[in-house]
Amino acid sequence: MAAEHGTAAEALVGQVVLPGDLLLLPAHYDEDAEGERLRLSAGAAPQGRLLCGPGLRRSGAGLLVTKCGLLRHRPAGGGAYWVDSQQKRYVPVKGDHVIGIVTAKAGDVFRLDVGGSEPASLSYLAFEGATKRNRPNVQVGDLIYGQFVVANKDMEPEMVCIDSSGKSSGMGIIGQDGFLFKVSLGLIRKLLAPKCEIIQELSQLYPFELVLGMNGRIWVKAKTVQQTLIIVNILEACEYMTAEQRKQALAKLSGN
């Protein structure tokens, strides 16, 4: 394999990168080259460590791309580079909040299907206010919103429904009714972005409740079945609609 000449990381931000591309980082991050300092286009030199996000791997003094997609950069807090790629299959990652479906009860542990290669395990003590005598009321087929506490390729993933301070903070069993469906992971990230237009526009329509799992699953609940289905259809379709088409569709709905 011929060694590729790397290109500077800043030059490729916002462009498509392919697996095998080598990105060179500016000399700040290389302890050998102390004399030469390249100026970043952002301005001040970043302090602290650089975050190498999903789709990238550290190799020598640079970053090696492992997934194809767009390269993104965040200059704040030490800087972060990652690849914005599209996929439907979820790989469990520690700290992610996901929606799981209970498939089996095995003694003190529930088996949840999270869409990964293995079912995740969830202990019955990992709920807020659960003790050995006070067990949570979880049946097979229930939906659970929790986060991963162990998730690597060597071990079975484990989930919990409480955070580090022992509070549930919204996690746990998701209530009755509602509709669960699956979308691609890229759409979930788009919807979870800080100021998402889709969500803002939908919230003007009617009252509803929404739970987004990082494994591509969305659960929606509205007052009537029809409203729920409308929201589901919009969310599924908005991946491929432009902003204008979406606004037209919503205008038609609110007109009805």
Add this chain to the structure above:
Amino acid sequence: FMQRGLDSQTKKQLEEEEKKIISEEHWYLDVPDLKEKESYIIEERSFLRCEDLVYGRMSFKGFNPEIEKLMIQMNSKCKEEEIEEDDQMEADVSDEEMARRYETLVGTIGKKFLRKRDQRVLKDDDEDDEVEERNSNTRPNKRAKKMFLKPQD
């Protein structure tokens, strides 16, 4: 008699042999110390730390009021983290008052845990000379009570 284990002599011999072979340096490898490379790059597999994603549970137009409260809480947590360092709790009680209270407090609580004899001593120290006389009268009486009374024949 029963002999389990080696004699003390054979033990000494073995120890000496070991010492000859293995010296202090035996336990350190000959490889020169590897310089630890400072890693400026952290690998992260989660999107959550790269992008500022909001919390996944949402409710709109009052459908589920608890979740709406949670939304406000979660989303303001991200902004509050920066402001935390600047805030300082204002003290309700001033430092001087605190020092005065504490001084007297220690004395009163300390007295509680003294044993009876020590309490008496403490009381006597505190009182004036006039009162001491009275107490000195009572003292031998109390002491007399506590001393062993020989049974009279």
